[in-house]
Amino acid sequence: AQTVTQSQPEMSVQEAETVTLSCTYDTSESDYYLFWYKQPPSRQMILVIRQEAYKQQNATENRFSVNFQKAAKSFSLKISDSQLGDAAMYFCAYRSASNAGKSTFGDGTTLTVKP
Amino acid sequence: AAGVIQSPRHLIKEKRETATLKCYPIPRHDTVYWYQQGPGQDPQFLISFYEKMQSDKGSIPDRFSAQQFSDYHSELNMSSLELGDSALYFCASSFGTGAILGNTIYFGEGSWLTVV
Numbered sequence: 057a058q059t060v061t062q063s064q065p066e067m068s069v070q071e072a073e074t075v076t077l078s079c080t081y082d083t084s085e086s087d088y089y090l091f092w093y094k095q096p097p098s099r100q101m102i103l104v105i106r107q108e109a110y111k112q113q114n115a116t117e118n119r120f121s122v123n124f125q126k127a128a129k130s131f132s133l134k135i136s137d138s139q140l141g142d143a144a145m146y147f148c149a150y151r152s153a154s155n156a157g158k159s160t161f162g163d164g165t166t167l168t169v170k171p
Numbered sequence: 172a173a174g175v176i177q178s179p180r181h182l183i184k185e186k187r188e189t190a191t192l193k194c195y196p197i198p199r200h201d202t203v204y205w206y207q208q209g210p211g212q213d214p215q216f217l218i219s220f221y222e223k224m225q226s227d228k229g230s231i232p233d234r235f236s237a238q239q240f241s242d243y244h245s246e247l248n249m250s251s252l253e254l255g256d257s258a259l260y261f262c263a264s265s266f267g268t269g270a271i272l273g274n275t276i277y278f279g280e281g282s283w284l285t286v287v
Binding site for chain 1: 208212213219227259261263275278
């Protein structure tokens with residue numbers, strides 16, 4: 057079974073600065089997908105970024121980028137130029153490509169942005 | 172753009188009652204997933220359907236059942252409700268399952284179930 061670990065229950069960052077959220081996972085599969093979801097106080101789940109395991113290039117979406125280290129099974133999220141609206145719970149998720157595609161989530165990291 | 176629609180948004184039930192949650196996927200999406208998120212917890216996968224057939228099963232209690240209908244909407248039926256069933260229930264949808272291009276799943280806003 058796959059597991060996802062987010063070792064930082066809470067993180068804080070100053071507005072306009074950069075923060076990195078950590079995520080590691082455990083799997084025996086070679087083909088899979090990784091995601092970061094943002095959950096604001098409204099509890100909605102919003103996709104931030106996705107990474108295909110077969111791609112070596114790190115995914116980037118505007119101020120959000122990942123550092124994907126397949127051998128180390130690490131998938132960190134970097135948020136640049138942090139904004140107050142970035143404050144939320146962030147979940148790292150793993151999704152196998154070989155089964156029906158259920159996602160396994162980490163425990164989440166609560167990000168606080170200080171003005 | 173149309174998103175995943177869930178209803179009702181909030182539901183209060185008493186112990187031992189039955190509740191039904193509905194999910195309308197994004198148009199053209201053929202796969203539906205149900206997740207349960209308890210207070211302070213990460214989302215836990217319950218069950219998924221692809222083309223109206225159950226495609227995967229997670230930690231769904233025997234008291235719960237679900238199905239996907241011909242129009243691809245899905246319903247999660249929960250019977251003999253317990254206090255511990257109080258949670259936010261997410262529905263998500265995708266086009267194709269994870270075995271096809273690893274398509275991203277998109278979440279609805281969730282249905283809050285409170286069991287009293």
